[in-house]
Amino acid sequence: MTSTRHQTVIDPPAPPETGAPPNDTSPRGLARLGAWSASHLGRVLALWVLVLVVFGAFAPKVETALAGAGWQDSGSQSVQARDVVQQHFQGNGSTALQVVVRRADGPIANDREAQHVIAQVEQLLKGDPRVSTVTGPQPGSSLSRDGRTAIVQAGAAADPNTMVRAADDLGKPLADLATPGVSVNLTGSSALWSNFNEVNHTAMIRSEVLSWPVTLVVLVIAFGGLVAAGLPLMLTIVGLLTAAGALVIATHVAPVSVWALNFAMMFALALGIDYALFLVVRFRAALARRGAVPGDRAAAVDAVAETMGTAGKAVAFSGATVLVSLSTVLLVPSPAFRSMALGIMLAVVAVLAATLTLLPAVLGRLGTRIDAGRVRLPGRLRRRGRGTGTEVTAPSAPRGMDRLMDRWGALLHRRPWTAGAVVLIALAALAAPALGLRTGMPSISIIPADQSARAGYAQVTEAFGPGAPGTLQVLTPTSETDRARAALAKDSGIAATQPVGESGGWSMTMAIPTTDASAPATGATIDRIRSELPPGALVGGAAAENHDLEKVLSSRTPLVFGLLVGLGFLLLLVALGSPLVAAVGTITNLASIAAAFGVAKLIFGDGHLSGPLSFEPQGFVDAWGPLFFGAMLTGVAMDYTLFLLSAAREHYDSSGDPQHAMREALRTSGRVVVAAAGVMVAVFLTFALSGPLAPKEMGIILAVAVFLDALCIRLVLLPVVLRVTGRAAWHTPAWLARVLPKVRFSH
Structure with a gap:
């Protein structure tokens, strides 16, 4: 059968109650874009090669450029406290590094081996420019009562993300200083996020590697052939490379979480599969309606135009709804959350752009070769369709x-x-x-027991009490120091306090809670002492930062879901024109x-x-x-x-x-x-x-x-x-x- 150019088909008029406009059969919008792309493969490829060269040049730097911290409420009291500590108290706050040195069989003070290890730890820390000051073990505060556990404190001389990188770099050299009788573990908030990012990133990569064979098998079954199954992978690679390069560029404006790349990869794959599958199925049906034969470029271009004029619109609206949905996450004032949403949105934009231009160009060139490398499955060979009221065959469906x-x-x-x-x-x-x-911020159990941050956390808890890893930094104007310390002393949730000193008009006191850092009771203690302290006082520390982030997440979740429902309804209403269907769909x-x-x-x-x-x-x-x-x-x-x-x-x-x-x-x-x-x-x-x-x-x-x-x-x-x-x-x-x-x- 020879193919003819696509003829304009006049659909039956829509029922009056639909409110639909009269049918407009002239190819325009996405249909015209699809036809142009299908007829100009070389230009489309050149454009995308240019895009990939520009963004791909930055992509290799993505692993080292992205940030490891940012899990905070940027407008919270705890972040304000951290900034004050950074400026006036040599960074001895939530991002400081803590090295736990422990000898299990006796006191450290009179043990030459343990003292030598502590000296080496201090020397290593002092040699790092990201460390502001190093404080050795102090009796009554950082040396346990039994004398077996000591903490070496390293103040932060840089921002939280840089301190996480410092923990990345120092973890192994510090661990290498351990001896058979003396353990050395880097802990604290920066070390925790370092370990968290490392083990989870490794697990994510392992899972992605495991998922690829499964994905390929399902794709071949879903698309019915090897050539068609490769199309979503093309979209995924384009989306991922573009997003990775864009994320590296974005780091020059603001820190971007390392998790942004992981989620961008997931969404690039998910949407690449969704969009390619939807368009390929419709493209095959359009080819079949035209009785297309190999080499019939005109029929292929017309089939692409039809596909983009119908399914392409659905893909465009789908991409818009995904972007709108993810944009609601930007309401959370947390760098990590905002950058993760940004990473996914960049991947969505790249995949959507490739779906609306590169995919039609490739489909137009492939034509009936879309079925090359077919995998014949039981009960498969033909499909009957009624897309335009006629019976058609689609051998690959x-x-x-x-x-x-x-x-x-x-x-x-x-x-x-x-x-x-x-x-x-x-x-x-x-x-x-x-x-x-019930929701809560992750506890120390989210990282494996063999990681240094968790091992050190357990040692600190055992030696200094359950609240010691969640020690709070309480900052008050110097004129209110006595009043603040009296309030802390009376609070039942505070096990002990330790004055630090005064600087820049601020007085700093360490307050150790009676409960674990992630316990709900610790959050209640933080809220309570904030209400009891004098005006102008600030309560910070890793436990306070987690608590403040949890509160802002809880408070913003209803707003985010409200926007998801409202904006989703509006987009479906615009796309489908029916209030009832839009409401049900949302x-x-x-x-x-x-x-x-x-x-x-x-x-x-x-x-x-x-x-x-x-x-x-x-x-x-x-x-x-x-x-x-x-x-x-x-x-x-x-x-x-x-x-x-x-x-x-x-x-x-x-x-x-x-x-x-x-x-x-x-x-x-x-x-x-x-x-x-x-x-x-x-x-x-x-x-x-x-x-x-x-x-x-x-x-x-x-x-x-x-x-x-x-x-x-x-x-x-x-x-x-x-x-x-x-x-x-x-x-x-x-x-x-x-x-x-x-x-x-x-x-």
């Missing part, structure tokens, strides 16, 4: 999955109330434990997120499965989880929502039949949702196999949420709502139709 989706749509059509009730009950049961969810996102955190409460809060998953439960979920993961999951869920509902909108505009639209959306886009979710769940679950706790939390929460969202929300609840509400689902009030932009997904 898994017929079995499309048939399954069609039958599933028929079942939902017959039993909508039963299916909806079963899913709602299941989601409610999973979400119920989230009502008792609110149902919360159901899968709530269910995922219900599961997280059972696993990480209550400790169920801690044995099989090999972790030590903290009794709570990390405080940053609900806010940060909530924003991430909302963005991912919007992908699936737009893929499904844009297809339903397209078929409804063409046929005017809401039931036909629902079933066709499931048949044509259900496989995309299942395949994309399958890849992401497989990737996320590999993180659950990592040793440290943080990747486990991330992997379990994200995997459960994506699984439930795809299976329960997008493949059951949304179709059920479309089935039950019928034409009302797509109704647009006349006044709203006059306000909204005219967006159509039919070609």
Whole structure:
């Protein structure tokens, strides 16, 4: 069969109640961009090569340029206290380095070996320009009562991120000073973040390496061929290289967390798979409708134009919703959170730009060769489609999955109330434990016991009391010194105090809590003494910084979720033109997120499965989880929502039949949702196999949420709502139709 140029097809007029505009068949917008890209592969490649050269030149520096600290509320009292300590008290605050020297079988004072080790520790610390001053063990404060444990304090002469790098550099040389009878462990907040970043980064890399073979297998199955399966990898590499280079450039403006790169890599892969799969499926169907043959460039260009004019719009709106969702994280005044959101957003922009330009250019050149390297699977070879009301064949589409989706749509059509009730009950049961969810800042247990920061923490706790690692720095105007110390002495949550001195109009007192640094009682003590101290006093220290960050996370989480719902609704309303569908699509996102955190409460809060998953439960979920993961999951869920509902909108505009639209959306886009979710769940679950706790939390929460969202929300609840509400689902009030932009997904 010979192919002809794409002919303009006039869709049936939309039903009056949809409020949809008259059909405009002229190729424009994304369709025109797609056609141009497909016809100018050389120019598009040259542009992207230039982009990759510019950003790729910076990308190799990303590992050393990114910051290891930044987990703080930048506007908090504790950060103000740290700045005062840095300026007037030689940096002997939360970012100072502490080296714990311990001899298990006797006092240190009269032991020549131990004294020699301490002297070497002090010499090594003094030789580092990032250390302001070195204070040896002092009886009554940094030398334990039994004389076996001593602390060498090294003041911070640099910012927190630089002190984390100092801990990176000094950890091994200090550990090498240990002898068979004397242990040496670098601890303190900077050392903790150094160890945390190192072990978790290593675990993330290991998980990513493990996930690649799984990802490749699922991609080949989902795309039906080796060539097509390589397209999302192309988008991922482009997104990751561009984001990595941009992050390095951003470090010249403000510190960027090392975790920004990890999350950027995850989202580049996830969105690369989602967008490529959605467009490739539609491109194949468009080729089949034209009866394209190998070498038919005209048919390929027309198929790209059709694909970008329909599915491309959904991808563009999806990218916008992901960016909007992640932008809400910027409301948290924490450098680490903001830079992580920035990293993901940069990856999203790069992947989206490549999807709308580079991918159409490659598809236009490939044409029917998109099916090269086909992998034949049982029950696969042909697919029947009704995209324009005609029967077509698409040799590369898994017929079995499309048939399954069609039958599933028929079942939902017959039993909508039963299916909806079963899913709602299941989601409610999973979400119920989230009502008792407790959050907190990570405790020392988040790093393995063999790391120096945790070993030193345990030694300090044993020798000086449970509150010693969370010692608070209390700063008061010099005129209020006596009053402040009296208030501290009377507080039941303070075990001991130690005057430090006066400088720059400030008086500094060390206050040791009676409870562990991460205990809720310590947070209550911090709040209480702040209310009891004289006006102008500041309470700082690592425990206070964690407490302040936890408070700001808790206070901003409702605002962030409110914005996620509100902005998500507006974007879906603009894209789909239906208030009902936009509301359902947005609110149902919360159901899968709530269910995922219900599961997280059972696993990480209550400790169920801690044995099989090999972790030590903290009794709570990390405080940053609900806010940060909530924003991430909302963005991912919007992908699936737009893929499904844009297809339903397209078929409804063409046929005017809401039931036909629902079933066709499931048949044509259900496989995309299942395949994309399958890849992401497989990737996320590999993180659950990592040793440290943080990747486990991330992997379990994200995997459960994506699984439930795809299976329960997008493949059951949304179709059920479309089935039950019928034409009302797509109704647009006349006044709203006059306000909204005219967006159509039919070609």
